Amino acid sequence: MSNIYHLEPPTKGKLVLHTTFGPVDVELWPREAPLACRNFVQLALEGYYDHTLFHRVVPGLCVQGGDPTGTGEGGESIFAEEGGKEGGKEGGKESNRSQFFVTLDACEHLNGQHTIFGKVTGDTIFNVLRMGEVATDLDDRPLTALKLTAVEILNNPFDDIVPRDRGAELRKRREG
Numbered sequence: 001m002s003n004i005y006h007l008e009p010p011t012k013g014k015l016v017l018h019t020t021f022g023p024v025d026v027e028l029w030p031r032e033a034p035l036a037c038r039n040f041v042q043l044a045l046e047g048y049y050d051h052t053l054f055h056r057v058v059p060g061l062c063v064q065g066g067d068p069t070g071t072g073e074g075g076e077s078i079f080a081e082e083g084g085k086e087g088g089k090e091g092g093k094e095s096n097r098s099q100f101f102v103t104l105d106a107c108e109h110l111n112g113q114h115t116i117f118g119k120v121t122g123d124t125i126f127n128v129l130r131m132g133e134v135a136t137d138l139d140d141r142p143l144t145a146l147k148l149t150a151v152e153i154l155n156n157p158f159d160d161i162v163p164r165d166r167g168a169e170l171r172k173r174r175e176g
Contacts, residue, residue, distance in 0.1 A: 011119070013037065013157030015044065019054070020147045022127035024102070028118040030157040035079070036117035038158055042078045043098055044151035045163040054131065054146035056101075063131045064101035065148050075099045104132040 013028035030037040043049060048068065055072050056064035067074045075098035102120060103110070120128055135143045 008119070012155075013041070013118075014153075014155040015041070016152040016154060017049075017148055018150045018152060019127065019131070020145065020149065021131045023124050024127055025121045025124045026118045027121050028157055029116070033115050033117035036115040038161070039078050039098070040100065040117060041153060041156060041158055042161050042163065044153060045156075045161060046166050047150075048098060048166070049148050050150050052148050054142065054148065056140045057132060057134055057136050057142045057146070058104075058140050059132055059136075060105050061107060062101040062103050063128060063146070064099065065146075066097075066099040068098070072099070102128050104129065 009029055009032055011027035012030055015026050015028070017024040017026060028037045028041075049066060052065060052068055053070040054063050054065035055067055055070050056062070058064075064072070069075075077097045100117075101114075131146050134146065137143060
């Protein structure tokens with residue numbers, strides 16, 4: 001009998017992050033992190049992440065994106081300011097805004113600090129690892145543009161999400 005047990009919960013929901021470094025397949029954990037998953041899926045369905053930058057790369061740690069300003073200071077949640085809190089903390093305050101990161105290695109020191117809502121699957125992990133190898137400046141900003149061009153929802157775990165009409169807002173952001 002094996003001494004190794006599979007401890008990850010089953011996933012439900014699947015999406016593809018289309019990046020300038022290739023696709024990244026992600027499976028979601030909506031049972032364990034329902035608010036974070038719902039926030040990400042709804043924003044993705046609304047096109048919120050389309051044409052955004054991965055604004056931070058820390059080799060051996062993470063690739064971070066989800067901020068439409070590209071600065072690491074922006075982002076929003078689908079929930080009211082006091083709603084949508086779950087699990088992790090951001091800057092000492094619990095938050096489920098739009099920013100997310102993909103870890104590049106084991107990061108036990110982050111346990112309890114951020115909500116884990118999915119995992120990268122298959123060979124697309126190699127695209128993430130290549131992203132983690134780009135040169136950065138002293139503020140961890142990539143010197144090569146890493147873009148998230150679109151998020152494709154392959155299996156939506158939430159049948160009740162109705163995307164908000166944000167067309168004018170998104171067009172303005174892309175133009176400007």
